[in-house]
Amino acid sequence: MKNHYSTSVALAEAGTAAGPLAGRPDRVRAAVSLPDVATEVWYLETAGAIGAVGWLRVESSAVCGTDVSLYQAGLDWPTVMGHHVVGRITALDPDRALAWGVTVGDLVALEEYLPCQRPDCVECSIPGRYRMCPESDLWKGRRRVGLISSEEGSGLYGGNAEYMQLNANSIVHKLPGDLDPDLASWTQPFANAVDWTVNAGGAGDGSTVVVIGPGYHGIAAVAAARAAGAKRIIAVGRSYERLEIAEALGAVPVVNDGGTDLGALIDTATAGKGTDLILDTVGLGRAVTSAAAGTLRKLGRLVLAGLGPVPVSEVDLKALIRGANTITGVRGRSPEAVRQSIEILASGTSGLELVPTTHVPLEEVGEMLHRLATGRGPSSPHVVIRPQPAQTSQTRNHKQ
Ligand SMILES: [Zn+2]
Ligand SMILES: [Zn+2]
The missing domain is CATH 3.90.180.10 (Medium-chain alcohol dehydrogenases, catalytic domain)
Structure with missing residues (x-):
């Protein structure tokens, strides 16, 4: 590795070690x-x-x-x-x-994120929007951790x-x-889940929430919905093992075998009452937008967080307008969601220890x-x- 640069700042002392570079491993x-x-x-x-x-x-x-x-x-x-x-x-x-x-x-x-933080950056100049900085964008500048x-x-x-x-x-x-x-x-995936489920998805006390895909973020979303006070959480997935984890966190597991229409699955799971939120962590495309058209309640929201193989699909405009529904794409998390995530994790009530x-x-x-x-x-x-x-x-x- 290159050795001709030196760390240009004086670093604070770590522990009992002394010297300007204390705390920096060799x-x-x-x-x-x-x-x-x-x-x-x-x-x-x-x-x-x-x-x-x-x-x-x-x-x-x-x-x-x-x-x-x-x-x-x-x-x-x-x-x-x-x-x-x-x-x-x-x-x-x-x-x-x-x-x-x-x-x-x-x-x-x-x-x-490693945002540019320049005052002329269209994103960094807005408080709390650093995650959208083009320099740190996954599909643009790619200056980011990892x-x-x-x-x-x-x-x-x-x-x-x-x-x-x-x-x-x-x-x-x-x-x-x-x-x-x-x-x-x-901390971070749960913060994503809180942002997608609660902040973008509007889940709250008494809500019905459908989470598609009980994977890493889907499981976290079940926990986020639970923490927000959702009354009924439905986890739709293919893996029995992961549905079991979602069930342990309080979700009703629904197996999506691919043979049944997704809307019909949600309809059955909600006893025909519909849902306030559908969060798709998989990217089911048309299957999920058509399910949303038939099952979202008034003011209900469809939150798209997964980039699946069918990213483009038709939207039923009549259903969308009549239901005053919202379709939102989400990525990453707001700083507020990180604070919410830490607060819930620290309180010991997230359920994620399960x-x-x-x-x-x-x-x-x-x-x-x-x-x-x-x-x-x-x-x-x-x-x-x-x-x-x-x-x-x-x-x-x-x-x-
Ligand atoms: Zn920037
Ligand atoms: Zn990630």
Whole structure:
């Protein structure tokens, strides 16, 4: 790795260590995913870090469907992947500590966005809209956690490593220091789910909510609907194991065998009363828009969060207007949703502790990504990379 750059900021002291670079590790074990759909564990040097304002000791890096899709499609360059990151700050520039309201030793959740934060940016100039910054967009600038080349600077821009660097434009949220590690690793997907189900979907006290696809985000959406006080939550899916998890969280499981019209399934599950929200995490296209036309209640909403193989479909305009319905596309989460997520997780009422977690050591990241890409992943959708050696030996028994 390159060694000719030096970290330009004075870093706060970590623990009892002294000196301006205290808290910054010298070499870091990292799972580097390669463009030919393989992953190897490398040691990366931190001396070449560009723009690091701090360092994070990664506690967990949860795997989401986006990781699997990107990996499977072939990465553009060697990458330390992992963008649902939780860790402890081991070094931090004092100015950033002040700006972020965190300090060395704090447990934090990191968002994947690295927005440009320029005053002339059409998104960054609007408060709370940083996640839409074109520079950090998954389909545009791609400057985001878990996607930057491992050949750039330290290369430590993703969560699948013992440590990763923090940049001035990192988005950091403080977590309660004693939050259970498996719950903490739900922070970002649960925040997505809260944003899609409650903020975009309008789920609240007494609502009926249909969640299509009890996967990683679908399960989180069941938990979000439950936390919002939904009266009836219906989980529609194909996997019996995942429907069982949704059921444990309070959802009524409905098997979608593909042979029955989705609208008829929802109609039966709601006893003909319809639903206030349909959240599609799969991307069923026409099947879901036509189901929505027949089952959404007045003012009901269809929230589209999944990019499936049938992304374009006809919309029944008459049904949409007569029902005063809303169809919304969603992506990522608002900062407010992250705060809501942390609050619910910290309160111990999310129910997400009922979802089995599969822990993956760095050495097995490649194998797990391969399993997930070929549909042979664990039965529970919560797969979490635990990069610290001590953690993996502790949690090995829980591996599925
Ligand atoms: Zn993700
Ligand atoms: Zn921007």
